[in-house]
Amino acid sequence: MVSKQEQRSEETKKSILASAGVLFSSRGYDAVTMRDIAKEAGCSHTTIYIYFKDKEALLHQLSMPPILQLLEQVDTLLSEDSPPSDKLQAISLRVIEFCLVNRNMYNLFFTVKSVRVDEQTPEMAINQARNKLFGKLTESIQAVLGLNSQDEQLLLYTRIYFFNLYGIIATYSNSDETVEQLMGRLQPTFAESFEVLLIGIRSKVK
Amino acid sequence: MVSKQEQRSEETKKSILASAGVLFSSRGYDAVTMRDIAKEAGCSHTTIYIYFKDKEALLHQLSMPPILQLLEQVDTLLSEDSPPSDKLQAISLRVIEFCLVNRNMYNLFFTVKSVRVDEQTPEMAINQARNKLFGKLTESIQAVLGLNSQDEQLLLYTRIYFFNLYGIIATYSNSDETVEQLMGRLQPTFAESFEVLLIGIRSKVK
Amino acid sequence: MVSKQEQRSEETKKSILASAGVLFSSRGYDAVTMRDIAKEAGCSHTTIYIYFKDKEALLHQLSMPPILQLLEQVDTLLSEDSPPSDKLQAISLRVIEFCLVNRNMYNLFFTVKSVRVDEQTPEMAINQARNKLFGKLTESIQAVLGLNSQDEQLLLYTRIYFFNLYGIIATYSNSDETVEQLMGRLQPTFAESFEVLLIGIRSKVK
Amino acid sequence: MVSKQEQRSEETKKSILASAGVLFSSRGYDAVTMRDIAKEAGCSHTTIYIYFKDKEALLHQLSMPPILQLLEQVDTLLSEDSPPSDKLQAISLRVIEFCLVNRNMYNLFFTVKSVRVDEQTPEMAINQARNKLFGKLTESIQAVLGLNSQDEQLLLYTRIYFFNLYGIIATYSNSDETVEQLMGRLQPTFAESFEVLLIGIRSKVK
DNA sequence: TATGAATGAGTGTTCATTCAT
DNA sequence: GATGAATGAACACTCATTCAT
Numbered sequence: 001m002v003s004k005q006e007q008r009s010e011e012t013k014k015s016i017l018a019s020a021g022v023l024f025s026s027r028g029y030d031a032v033t034m035r036d037i038a039k040e041a042g043c044s045h046t047t048i049y050i051y052f053k054d055k056e057a058l059l060h061q062l063s064m065p066p067i068l069q070l071l072e073q074v075d076t077l078l079s080e081d082s083p084p085s086d087k088l089q090a091i092s093l094r095v096i097e098f099c100l101v102n103r104n105m106y107n108l109f110f111t112v113k114s115v116r117v118d119e120q121t122p123e124m125a126i127n128q129a130r131n132k133l134f135g136k137l138t139e140s141i142q143a144v145l146g147l148n149s150q151d152e153q154l155l156l157y158t159r160i161y162f163f164n165l166y167g168i169i170a171t172y173s174n175s176d177e178t179v180e181q182l183m184g185r186l187q188p189t190f191a192e193s194f195e196v197l198l199i200g201i202r203s204k205v206k
Numbered sequence: 207m208v209s210k211q212e213q214r215s216e217e218t219k220k221s222i223l224a225s226a227g228v229l230f231s232s233r234g235y236d237a238v239t240m241r242d243i244a245k246e247a248g249c250s251h252t253t254i255y256i257y258f259k260d261k262e263a264l265l266h267q268l269s270m271p272p273i274l275q276l277l278e279q280v281d282t283l284l285s286e287d288s289p290p291s292d293k294l295q296a297i298s299l300r301v302i303e304f305c306l307v308n309r310n311m312y313n314l315f316f317t318v319k320s321v322r323v324d325e326q327t328p329e330m331a332i333n334q335a336r337n338k339l340f341g342k343l344t345e346s347i348q349a350v351l352g353l354n355s356q357d358e359q360l361l362l363y364t365r366i367y368f369f370n371l372y373g374i375i376a377t378y379s380n381s382d383e384t385v386e387q388l389m390g391r392l393q394p395t396f397a398e399s400f401e402v403l404l405i406g407i408r409s410k411v412k
Numbered sequence: 413m414v415s416k417q418e419q420r421s422e423e424t425k426k427s428i429l430a431s432a433g434v435l436f437s438s439r440g441y442d443a444v445t446m447r448d449i450a451k452e453a454g455c456s457h458t459t460i461y462i463y464f465k466d467k468e469a470l471l472h473q474l475s476m477p478p479i480l481q482l483l484e485q486v487d488t489l490l491s492e493d494s495p496p497s498d499k500l501q502a503i504s505l506r507v508i509e510f511c512l513v514n515r516n517m518y519n520l521f522f523t524v525k526s527v528r529v530d531e532q533t534p535e536m537a538i539n540q541a542r543n544k545l546f547g548k549l550t551e552s553i554q555a556v557l558g559l560n561s562q563d564e565q566l567l568l569y570t571r572i573y574f575f576n577l578y579g580i581i582a583t584y585s586n587s588d589e590t591v592e593q594l595m596g597r598l599q600p601t602f603a604e605s606f607e608v609l610l611i612g613i614r615s616k617v618k
Numbered sequence: 619m620v621s622k623q624e625q626r627s628e629e630t631k632k633s634i635l636a637s638a639g640v641l642f643s644s645r646g647y648d649a650v651t652m653r654d655i656a657k658e659a660g661c662s663h664t665t666i667y668i669y670f671k672d673k674e675a676l677l678h679q680l681s682m683p684p685i686l687q688l689l690e691q692v693d694t695l696l697s698e699d700s701p702p703s704d705k706l707q708a709i710s711l712r713v714i715e716f717c718l719v720n721r722n723m724y725n726l727f728f729t730v731k732s733v734r735v736d737e738q739t740p741e742m743a744i745n746q747a748r749n750k751l752f753g754k755l756t757e758s759i760q761a762v763l764g765l766n767s768q769d770e771q772l773l774l775y776t777r778i779y780f781f782n783l784y785g786i787i788a789t790y791s792n793s794d795e796t797v798e799q800l801m802g803r804l805q806p807t808f809a810e811s812f813e814v815l816l817i818g819i820r821s822k823v824k
Numbered sequence: 825t826a827t828g829a830a831t832g833a834g835t836g837t838t839c840a841t842t843c844a845t
Numbered sequence: 846g847a848t849g850a851a852t853g854a855a856c857a858c859t860c861a862t863t864c865a866t
Contacts, residue, residue, distance in 0.1 A: 005828065005866065012829080030236055034857065044831045046859080055857070160399040164366075167373025192410075193366040200406030215846070240840060250848045252842085261840070421825070442648055446861060456827045458863085467861070572782075572811040579785025605778040612818030616810075623845065623849065630850080652836060662852045664838080673836070 015041040025103035084143040221247040290349035496555040633659040643721035702761035
């Protein structure tokens, strides 16, 4: 059983994390101050330092859990018993949804940025997760195209596939609509984009 | 006739603008200080305020000329006597190059960002320019696909075309390579991406 | 009879005091935080406030026991049946050792520092102890020189003797060596300094 | 001719330096804040950063000029045509006066403290100056005692001489009296301390 | 008795901006 | 027109201390 204190503490921490998430997403990491986060979370800015080492720690704690969850979901989708192209489609949509839910935070995942050599642990973790995600997507594309993993064409068309994916995310990451609205309205568009792209690619691969 | 003073004055202003452009592009808007710009421009940081209301004004004045130049170049390309698909390809590559040259400044073009109600003029101007650019690209795509401008399919595939375009830009806008290096290395990749995409789209449009 | 609770309580207090002593001595008063002390003492930092009004109170409580112990030892040395000059030598070396063991804490003994008018008790106590120590040393010097306690020369040469003593302490109070190392290495030097000084003084006194 | 602006600027800088000097001396470097200095100097705390890189720079600018001046004066005294013992006496008194004028700042000269390896320039400069001073004093003592520079006795008695010197400085560096008052009142005492010490030492050296 | 939670005051430092010249 | 001087607001972060439990 958890005491009332522990409960309150947990609430405060969650509130800080949630506030930081909202603010980082809407205004960007640099533009958000610790006091902004505190005000949003309804506590003193010093309280944040009780739960998080510094501003950067906040950012990382904020980004690891969702990305790990995403990886798990991708794994689940990959292990399903369905045509490779269906899997790729599902994974792609899932990645899009994930990035839109985490809005501008996705920059954290997809840009290398500030990888300090001396204290590598947190960035390394994200780097690893990101590389894993890329690997899984590549794997899925490979299965769809029926290419050998050494084939130069695989790299080329994976890149191009990523352009489409990243373009979708970048286009709508600044939207004011909710993710539900966006996905509801545009999922067919996204699906179509992958479909036509794969048609084009297949015409080249063979 | 312009006096010598006016001439010197104009030179200073241009120097400030040029310096700000270089610095904003290479280090990002936030990371550049007014003193940095002044040092680069060879004047005092207070001098900047004679010509520009504040730092943001600098950014806006800075973004109009290149975007206008881009529009002009796109117009030139459009008016050339060559196959529509060649034109679209050329325009697309030109837009990519433009966005990479202006790096993180391109956010200014493609995101709405901080539209203050009281003094809308500069944002409006950029909005107009951007809309024009989108219009021209759409027009070019329309010509390639041979679609009616009212056709729902036009909107759909233009959107998808933009995904690819925007994805390329977003992918490489944080790169440390020079634009020359990037374009030299990846232009074939970019071209291939547009080609396969159009193949796929055409197979649907008929 | 003391209850178990009282016993535990006393232990905690002693632990805090001991930890603070170690830390103040090794890192200096200002550089040590209440949390540092608490961690070292194995309790919460708030617990410290149960036993001590504030950080400064800790410092004062910390300085009394050793200085009282020193006074006692000096008394023992004084009461021994040996030549006065041997006694003075022994006392001097003991004082040096004491000051080096308590390192930068010795400032507390030898400087007046922040005597608040409202709550004078702790400073008063230290003042008294210090004055007693000075008195005993003067007494010992007097015995060595065979001077009358009213003699002006006594004050003069006592002062000079203190210069030497204080100079030794000040010189080595910032050293990184342990007290054992320092005393082992330099005790002959210290002894020689007192010896030549007394030779010089005696040549003047008669 | 200097403009009014330059004059004001110079005044501000001097005022900051003077205020920092007073405060560092009376309360110690760490206990003084940039805002304290600014208030004392009658300017904003940010103004300090116009003239000095950071707090440490202030400290070093504050300490170099006087120590260089001291070195010069010691050189002058050394080059005079008078008995070695008179020179040593004069130099010793000069060093005492210097340290009392610069009160607790002398800690900066005489303690090694915080010599960072990476950015050595400022500390190095002070280190050099201090070593020069020590060298000159040793040289002077050597001349008085007529010892060979390799003689072990020279090191021993130089050390002891320094104890006396440093003891005097440490004793009066916290005094509230002005330097004039102190020197006027105690110069005979200081002179006597050196005299008896040298008598004692000479009796050993030969 | 003891503690985790929380905070206000304060640290050095930076920066866009204003003002007097 | 141009600039050096100056500043207030803000930044991330720390710490001694208080409060509710």
